[in-house]
Amino acid sequence: xxxxxxxxxxxxxxxxxxxxxxxxxxxxxxxxxxxxxxxxxxxxxxxxxxxxxxxxxxxxxxxxxxxxxxxxxxxxxxxxxxxxxxx
Numbered sequence: 458x459x460x461x462x463x464x465x466x467x468x469x470x471x472x473x474x475x476x477x478x479x480x481x482x483x484x485x486x487x488x489x490x491x492x493x494x495x496x497x498x499x500x501x502x503x504x505x506x507x508x509x510x511x512x513x514x515x516x517x518x519x520x521x522x523x524x525x526x527x528x529x530x531x532x533x534x535x536x537x538x539x540x541x542x543x544x
Contacts, residue, residue: 463510465530465537472526474504487527493520511537 466474468487476484480497493501498515505511511533513520519532 468527468530471530488525490523490525
């Protein structure tokens with residue numbers, strides 16, 4: 458990990474991570490529902506840790522079943538409260 462502080466991604470940043478060509482390159486909205494497959498989830502978690510230094514639980518409820526960028530951002534904020542830097 459780098460020396461910079463961890464930052465929780467907002468909904469737009471989560472959508473940007475999910476829009477990676479290896480996950481959902483055509484993702485257009487924060488409330489659009491989708492189901493992450495195992496490879497997409499692994500890649501998303503890798504990008505999340507790489508860009509935001511956040512390690513998320515891959516079995517968290519906001520990753521399983523139908524979900525959205527907004528639901529993932531809300532879940533990350535709830536699960537990682539107190540780790541966010543002041544922006």
